Amino acid sequence: MSETSLTSPNTAWPSSEQALADREALLALLFAWAELGWIRDLDAALAHRLAQLAPEGDASCLLAAMLVSHQAGQGHLLVDLTQAHEQPTTLIAVEPGDDAPPTPEALLSLLAPARWSQALRGWSAVGSGPGNSPLVLEGERLYLRRYWRNEQQVANGVDTRLALGEVVDAATLRPVLDVLFPPASHSAEQAGSQKLACALGARAPFTVITGGPGTGKTTTVIRLLALLQVQAIATRGAPLAIRLAAPTGKAAARLSESIRDQIDALEGLDLPHAEQVRDAIPHEVLTLHRLLGARPDTRHFRYHRLNPLPLDMVAVDEASMVDIDMMAALLDALPPHARLVLLGDKDQLASVEAGAVLGNLCARAEAGHYREEVTQWLESATGVPAWFKGDAPALLVLLESLLERLREHAGTTSFEGEMLLGNRRVYLDLIWPGKPLSQRELTTWSDQRLAALPLSPRVGDLLRQHASDAWSLADSDGKYARLRLPLPAVERVGAPRTLAAPRPEFHDFGIADLPPPDAELARRPLRALEIVAFDTETTGLELRRGDTVISIGACRIVNARLLASDVFDVRVDPGKPIPPASTAIHGLTDSDVSGAPPLPVLLPRFRNYIGDAVVLAHNAAFDLLALQPPGASVTLDMPVLDTLLISRALDESLDGHDLDTLADRYSLRFPPGTRHTALGDARVTAELWLALLPRLEARGIETLEQALALQASAFDKEDACT
Known part of the structure; x- marks a missing residue:
């Protein structure tokens, strides 16, 4: 079949069923997808090569090979067969045009995971553990062997270090921790968290320190190094050999600048062996490639299992940017006794290559999962309850x-x-x-x-x-x-409430008149945007007749990832009673907002939360008007994305673009009772944006400027109601 025939309007494409029944038809379809830009040429080529090397594999096997290669290109280590069948657009979302071939979604929806898994297990290109096969199937998760091997190496390296950890005497740590974090402030939320992190880092030879911007990660790691050096000098008479590293030169330079101030801050603390401790903390930060001794034009390093690094500890900053290959190489090069500390924000700066190692390690971190003996040890070592939330001594000073x-x-x-x-x-x-x-x-x-x-x-x-x-x-x-x-305060939980239907759409075309973004922001890729998704709840829908805001909720998206803990959630005193009809929708009563700040007090805080981000809302005109009543002191004049308008522009022929309908259409899930709350709807809007993003890209809409132009095309003046 010629290249031109693959995209010719006259091509008789095989049906989805025919492609899954005929390997040659499937391969032709894969190369057609590659020409259309739905997958990479490399993805189709891998399936074609494996068809030659292992000819007994059927079309479903070749489709799986393409898919695992595609996922690697998207930064993922594996393909979950059940997810591919039940939610195919989360793996590949395309925008087919006229005379387009069957889509990946059409084929994947026909493959039952059990039969698909059975076919793969019978294919010689697939193994189930160590070996030489190019693919590995573990349960219903299909890997490229390289990524499976590296994931196993990382898991084994972490498990080995955790198993070797000896419980440190809490009584020996407490005096040093009290010097590093003075008791006058040890219950403060940030300082207390840092103190707990240092104690855990001293207890275990593998430590992860994660948190958003401004949470003191650098302070924590430098004080952890000071704590460990005090212990090492006291027990073995010499400090630890430590190196600090980062995945990129820019990250290394940034950390080098910030650690100097933190090391200088140690001078004012009455630490044992203070001068020797400060001198033993490295002042230089290396890139991981330089630390491991990268060899030009190869994936190999000077340091490895047979020639390990001559170190007792390595701390890696911006660890969210470290991919699975680099993490495996680092663990391979560390001697068995060496400590490893990973430092970074699990929700930001994802690795360029495959494998979100830090994000996976932190998947259950927010729930705590402390064993009882660990909780008791932490309290003995720090004097800080592991469950603490407040900041009592600091608040008393305030x-x-x-x-x-x-x-x-x-x-x-x-x-x-x-x-x-x-x-x-x-x-x-x-x-x-x-x-x-x-x-x-x-x-x-x-x-x-x-x-x-x-x-x-x-x-x-x-x-x-x-x-x-x-x-x-x-x-x-x-x-x-x-x-x-x-x-x-501790949240009080009542019985579930019955909610009425969502509020109707509100149309106002003021957002079309907002000033355009500057040239740099306009050209920025959608996946590189910082976005704040927000929603409001109000006393009613008549904003121009006195109805006003009673709740504001917002969350943040960075690099196309929703940050779980970076939220804005406040109640607002409307200065008037909330009608029962409105309470039936959002569940808020007068007592819920009694004593809350008024809108003029909260708007500057909300504007500060937004910062330089683009804002996102569903039916944005309503929420923007609610937040900017006549005489408002704060102006929200940043670029605005509206998922209602974008959905209309993408699917002009479909009815139903309200949030509930779209959540169902895109299989979005949310906890019971969170819909029709400001923060709950803001999160659903954020998830909806992430679901719409692949469809926008498939249509060639990749920058903010292009998205705003598409959005503007959806304005329907006949729908306007004032």
């Missing part, structure tokens, strides 16, 4: 500074206090006779440094650490004023 500020303002040292209990927040009110604090006075207080705490954080930093704020208001009688401070 309250002391607040009372001093109020004493100066009100001219009294006597204040009344009230506590208002919300579902997720406790509101502390301090009340005095007189006028409320001005915004200028609050801003001055927010910028005040708390010298009694380590590193002298600002009041505003401490409030943000607790997702909190403070505002002042006058009582209705005009005689008294109060300052309100929301604090974390």
Whole structure:
């Protein structure tokens, strides 16, 4: 068959059933897909080569070979046969045109996983463990052998280190940890987490330290190194041989800059053998290739199992960028006794090559999974409960500074206090006779440094650490004023509520008039965007007649990955009763928002959360209008993506573009009770965007500028209602 005939409008394509029954028809189809850009030439070529080397394999086997190669090109180690059958568009999503061949989805939906697995097990190109076959089938997971071997090597390397760990005496760690993290702040959420991480790192020869930007990962690892060097000098009379590494030169340079300040900060601490400890912490960060001794034009390194690194420990920053091949090479080159610390944000900066090693290692991390003996050991070693959430001592310092500020303002040292209990927040009110604090006075207080705490954080930093704020208001009688401070509370759970139908679509075409993005942002690939998906709940739908916001929820997408813990979720005091008809939709009552900040207080916080991101919403015009009522002090003028409009543009002939219909159409799943909450709908919108992304790319829409143009084409002026 000639190349031109593969894409000719007159080509009689085999049906999906015929392609799965005939190897030659299947191979012709694979090369047609490659010409259309649905898969790589390499993917089709692998299936073709294996058809020659192992001719007994049927068409389903060749399709599986193509698919595992395609997945490797997308950064994945394997193909799950059940997922490929039940959710084929999560693996390959294409946009077929006229006279297009049968799609991958059409073929994959016909393959029952049990029969598919049976066919693969009977194919000589597939093995089930060590050997020389090019493919490996483990359960219903199909690998390229290289990636299976490297995954086994990483798993064995981690297991070996965890098995060799000796429990360190908690009593010997506690004095040093108390110096590194002074007791005056050891219950603070960030410092307490760092202290726990250091203790765990000293306990186990394999450690993962993960967290988002600003969580103190570099501080933690430098203090962990100091802790380990103190222990090594005390027990063996000499420090550990340690190297710091990063996957790229840029990451190595960035860490080299940041560790200098952290090492300098150790000078003020009364550590045993302080000078020797500081000198024993490396000041230089190497790339992993340089550390392992990369050999030009090969995949081999100078250091390996037979010639291991002469080190006692390696710490790797930006570990989310380390692929499975490099991680396997690193573990192979470490001597059996050497410690390994991986440092990074599991939700960002994915590896270029196949294998999200850090993300897989952290898959269950948020749930904790501490054994009872580990929890007890941690409390003994740190004095910090492993379950802690709060920041009690730091908050007491903050309250002391607040009372001093109020004493100066009100001219009294006597204040009344009230506590208002919300579902997720406790509101502390301090009340005095007189006028409320001005915004200028609050801003001055927010910028005040708390010298009694380590590193002298600002009041505003401490409030943000607790997702909190403070505002002042006058009582209705005009005689008294109060300052309100929301604090974390254990969530109270009630019986499930019955929800009504979702709100109808709201159309407003103001987003078409937003200024275009700058040239650099306009050209940025969709997968490289930082996106904040958001949603609001309101007192009703008549925004121009007084209805207003009662809840704002948002989450963040970075590099086409939804960050699980980076969220914005607040209640808003609407200043008016919530009608029962609205409560039936979102479930929020007057008591849920009682004591919450008003919208003018929260909007600057929400704008700060967005930062430089592009915003994403479903039926965005409604939510933008809700957040920008007349006289609003904050303008949301960044680029806006609207999944409602994008869905309409992609599927003009289909009805039903509301969030529930699209969630069902794209098989999106969400926990019961989270729909029609602001954060819940924001997360569904984010998942919907990630489901739409492959379809946009299949249509050639790869940049923000192109997506905004497609979105603009979906405006239907006849649908507008004002």
